[in-house]
Amino acid sequence: MYKENFSPLAPASAPQDVKMYKYDQFDDEFITQRIEQLRSQISRRLAGELTEDEFKPLRLQNGVYLQLHAYMLRLAIPYGQLNSTQMRTLAHIARKYDKGFGHFTTRQNIQYNWPALSDIPEILEDLQKVEMHAIQTSGNCIRNTTSDPFAGVAADELTDPRPWCEIIRQWSTLHPEFAFLPRKFKIAVNAAEDDRAAILYHDVALQIVKNDAGEIGFKVYVGGGQGRTPVIAKLVREFLEPQYLLSYLDAILRTYNMIGRRDNMYKARIKITVNETGVKEFTRLVELEWQRIKDTGFNLPDDQKQTIFEHFILPKFESYQYDDAKFETNIADNNGFDYFVKNNTFGHKADGYTIVSISLKPHGGIPGDISADQMDLVAQLADDYSLSEIRATHRQNLVLPHVKLDDLFTLWQKLSKANLAAGNIGLLTDIIACPGLDYCALANARSIPIAQMIAEHFDDLKKLNDLGDITLNISGCINACAHHHVANIGILGVDKKGEESYQVTLGGSSRKDADIGNIIGRGFSGDEIVGAIDTITKVYLAGRKNQAENFLAYYRRAGQTPFKEALYNVT
Amino acid sequence: MAHVKPIKPLKTPVSVTANLLLKGLTVYLAPDGTWSANIADAAIAEDLAQEAVLLALANVTVKTQYVVGAYSFAVELVNGKATPIGMREIIRAKRLPTIVPDGLTPKPEWENQFTAANADSDNSASSDNVAKSNESKRSENV
Amino acid sequence: MLLNDQGALAENQNIIITNTDSLTLHEDQILPFDYWLDQKEPIKQNLKSISIWLNSDDDIDALANDLSSISLIALNFPKFGDGRAFTMAHLLQEKYGFKGEIRAIGHPIADQAQFLFRCGVDSIDIPEGQDPNIWVKEATRMSRFYQRSVENIAANSKY
Numbered sequence: 088m089y090k091e092n093f094s095p096l097a098p099a100s101a102p103q104d105v106k107m108y109k110y111d112q113f114d115d116e117f118i119t120q121r122i123e124q125l126r127s128q129i130s131r132r133l134a135g136e137l138t139e140d141e142f143k144p145l146r147l148q149n150g151v152y153l154q155l156h157a158y159m160l161r162l163a164i165p166y167g168q169l170n171s172t173q174m175r176t177l178a179h180i181a182r183k184y185d186k187g188f189g190h191f192t193t194r195q196n197i198q199y200n201w202p203a204l205s206d207i208p209e210i211l212e213d214l215q216k217v218e219m220h221a222i223q224t225s226g227n228c229i230r231n232t233t234s235d236p237f238a239g240v241a242a243d244e245l246t247d248p249r250p251w252c253e254i255i256r257q258w259s260t261l262h263p264e265f266a267f268l269p270r271k272f273k274i275a276v277n278a279a280e281d282d283r284a285a286i287l288y289h290d291v292a293l294q295i296v297k298n299d300a301g302e303i304g305f306k307v308y309v310g311g312g313q314g315r316t317p318v319i320a321k322l323v324r325e326f327l328e329p330q331y332l333l334s335y336l337d338a339i340l341r342t343y344n345m346i347g348r349r350d351n352m353y354k355a356r357i358k359i360t361v362n363e364t365g366v367k368e369f370t371r372l373v374e375l376e377w378q379r380i381k382d383t384g385f386n387l388p389d390d391q392k393q394t395i396f397e398h399f400i401l402p403k404f405e406s407y408q409y410d411d412a413k414f415e416t417n418i419a420d421n422n423g424f425d426y427f428v429k430n431n432t433f434g435h436k437a438d439g440y441t442i443v444s445i446s447l448k449p450h451g452g453i454p455g456d457i458s459a460d461q462m463d464l465v466a467q468l469a470d471d472y473s474l475s476e477i478r479a480t481h482r483q484n485l486v487l488p489h490v491k492l493d494d495l496f497t498l499w500q501k502l503s504k505a506n507l508a509a510g511n512i513g514l515l516t517d518i519i520a521c522p523g524l525d526y527c528a529l530a531n532a533r534s535i536p537i538a539q540m541i542a543e544h545f546d547d548l549k550k551l552n553d554l555g556d557i558t559l560n561i562s563g564c565i566n567a568c569a570h571h572h573v574a575n576i577g578i579l580g581v582d583k584k585g586e587e588s589y590q591v592t593l594g595g596s597s598r599k600d601a602d603i604g605n606i607i608g609r610g611f612s613g614d615e616i617v618g619a620i621d622t623i624t625k626v627y628l629a630g631r632k633n634q635a636e637n638f639l640a641y642y643r644r645a646g647q648t649p650f651k652e653a654l655y656n657v658t
Numbered sequence: 659m660a661h662v663k664p665i666k667p668l669k670t671p672v673s674v675t676a677n678l679l680l681k682g683l684t685v686y687l688a689p690d691g692t693w694s695a696n697i698a699d700a701a702i703a704e705d706l707a708q709e710a711v712l713l714a715l716a717n718v719t720v721k722t723q724y725v726v727g728a729y730s731f732a733v734e735l736v737n738g739k740a741t742p743i744g745m746r747e748i749i750r751a752k753r754l755p756t757i758v759p760d761g762l763t764p765k766p767e768w769e770n771q772f773t774a775a776n777a778d779s780d781n782s783a784s785s786d787n788v789a790k791s792n793e794s795k796r797s798e799n800v
Numbered sequence: 801m802l803l804n805d806q807g808a809l810a811e812n813q814n815i816i817i818t819n820t821d822s823l824t825l826h827e828d829q830i831l832p833f834d835y836w837l838d839q840k841e842p843i844k845q846n847l848k849s850i851s852i853w854l855n856s857d858d859d860i861d862a863l864a865n866d867l868s869s870i871s872l873i874a875l876n877f878p879k880f881g882d883g884r885a886f887t888m889a890h891l892l893q894e895k896y897g898f899k900g901e902i903r904a905i906g907h908p909i910a911d912q913a914q915f916l917f918r919c920g921v922d923s924i925d926i927p928e929g930q931d932p933n934i935w936v937k938e939a940t941r942m943s944r945f946y947q948r949s950v951e952n953i954a955a956n957s958k959y
Contacts, residue, residue: 263914264883
């Protein structure tokens with residue numbers, strides 16, 4: 088669990104100028120006005136001038152939920168990018184207004200579990216000082232745009248998706264036409280070969296591609312989503328010239344706003360609209376509207392686009408000769424470091440640098456949770472080893488995107504002291520879990536204790552590595568916040584006659600080979616579920632051709648039968 | 659003559675809970691119409707009529723913007739005190755998650771077994787607009 | 801009470817007609833959309849100034865050919881969360897170039913006032929029992945917008 092007693096580090100380096108979007112005077116004044124608006128809405132609520140029904144969508148659009156124990160505040164981390172100063176503010180908020188910790192979500196955001204309604208304007212003012220906000224982190228509006236947590240520096244990407252995300256962020260912020268949609272609306276952008284942002288499960292997925300002429304554009308998918316009806320987004324446009332991004336999004340949103348269902352909350356997402364209308368007809372409607380507005384509607388002018396792009400020019404990376412021999416020695420001498428390098432690092436564009444994932448799934452920990460002290464430490468390590476930059480991932484982990492290979496061992500040692508060095512990224516215990524019934528007013532069953540029990544059962548890193556690439560996600564209700572449908576092993580908590588019960592799905596994937604998992608059979612009680620997961624892993628280990636055949640590949644080859652036989656003694 | 663539905667007795671006793679509007683914290687309706695952080699102080703209704711009275715009483719302070727989202731929930735009696743039955747209400751009554759992070763640094767008002775004084779505990783309020791029953795437990799859309 | 805896009809209040813002179821049984825036409829009436837579709841010609845003959853109101857699921861495209869003879873279109877919010885009126889107002893203004901008055905009626909909330917005006921609504925019929933002063937304040941709440949208004953005017957907007 089959390090280690091609070093590590094000694095504070097002497098600041099080795101001050102925050103650096105992180106290459107990310109920086110507010111101008113307009114943005115700052117906008118946030119001031121928005122906070123003032125919420126403050127006034129809260130006063131009106133307290134004075135009885137707004138009913139709870141009226142107030143609810145207003146507070147939700149500012150990220151404020153009322154959960155089981157208290158209010159919850161969800162802050163936006165646009166496309167998951169943070170600087171160290173922002174991370175320190177997140178720690179400050181955890182200490183001053185909360186119980187000393189925060190929870191990173193599958194939307195690359197962070198949420199706090201205990202703020203008082205009366206404190207929220209003040210929290211937002213603290214955030215404003217570091218250019219952050221909580222706008223549209225909930226409500227039936229366009230939510231925080233998400234992206235590849237390695238964006239900008241991933242060795243496998245075509246171009247940096249972040250400027251496009253920022254353009255979408257600004258366009259969608261308090262968009263007057265689309266603030267009261269039939270249901271929430273999520274947009275994700277990816278430019279990498281792999282998909283680390285689960286984009287095909289978003290309402291709109293934008294994959295940046297190159298056409299035959301070598302020009303950059305968007306492949307546009309619409310209608311992906313999870314919840315009670317998981318759907319993979321469908322292709323609506325093979326290639327969208329980037330200058331038309333905003334008018335095309337306007338056309339999609341306008342079409343959805345008019346024809347999306349409003350009679351049934353569970354059928355209101357655009358995935359249902361697309362399914363019921365048919366993708367061909369839906370595409371026709373969007374294209375019809377877009378052709379009408381593509382030249383007369385709003386598209387970001389080139390000079391203003393350029394201004395946004397300039398914020399994201401990559402930092403200067405040092406050219407140096409890294410000490411390969413020492414690196415190999417450290418790996419040979421330290422088992423934990425070996426796994427950390429193997430699982431928690433990813434190829435960086437610059438030679439001598441690596442992208443480091445910090446697992447927020449320490450042994451026995453709560454997936455996505457991080458204490459204020461740990462946040463401060465991550466901020467300091469970012470200053471010392473990652474040009475002051477941090478990312479949040481949709482798998483509820485953090486990333487230091489620019490780490491020199493020469494610094495990796497020291498970084499690992501420092502992370503170890505704070506219980507942040509688990510080398511389990513991409514392994515079975517890198518579990519996505521929603522807050523579940525421990526916090527959430529929607530949940531039917533607990534997720535966190537199940538995640539902990541599984542992590543405790545599979546605590547041998549060697550065995551975990553032998554199991555290899557495998558995703559396990561646990562949702563506490565059918566809303567699927569923890570993406571159980573798209574995990575190789577998905578666990579869904581349900582309420583079965585007053586008892587918590589856990590349904591298992593197998594075969595999901597949130598990557599390029601997107602697939603929705605299938606229910607394997609009857610559910611398991613909280614006492615049985617770890618045993619069931621153990622059985623599933625054993626079936627895989629016994630049946631795989633070799634280690635190169637990962638869990639998903641095996642499942643796709645062998646199907647459900649061997650799992651069913653082992654789990655339910657069916658022959 | 660209009661069809662009169664027979665009054666169904668409750669399956670289990672119920673108590674009434676809500677969250678404080680300002681702080682958001684879980685509270686329970688006491689027999690005198692005040693709210694307590696401690697479920698042991700909760701008033702108990704044994705039949706539909708008593709439940710309606712409690713919900714009407716709760717509604718007084720819903721209307722004065724003191725609490726939000728009042729509803730009734732199933733309890734059992736242990737030594738004469740209300741004890742929640744379902745996991746959801748067991749967790750709410752603990753006022754903490756079942757897995758408490760080590761680093762949690764509680765503030766006094768979170769843990770105190772306070773009894774909140776109400777602005778108005780007049781129980782003569784009409785029962786129209788009665789707070790929702792546990793049939794439709796409050797939830798936020800994700 | 802009406803609120804206009806400058807944040808000013810005015811008395812509402814109109815009556816929203818919901819029941820058209822044995823209706824005698826007057827200029828101050830806002831007529832139901834179905835009734836208009838049904839009685840277009842007599843209405844045009846009887847009234848110099850025609851006002852109609854639409855529900856959020858009515859098809860505004862069906863108005864396209866008659867817009868020049870209509871002076872006021874009211875868009876109904878059956879509940880405030882039904883945001884179709886925002887797009888309907890936008891389309892009336894931007895797609896159809898409607899020159900008359902666009903009004904929001906029914907159950908909008910004050911916090912939507914500015915969004916409505918940005919989408920092309922000219923006036924809002926403040927729901928019964930609400931404090932008009934709150935509406936006046938919310939009508940000018942923000943002066944910074946990331947998007948242009950429906951007229952594609954860049955004033956107060958970032959781009």
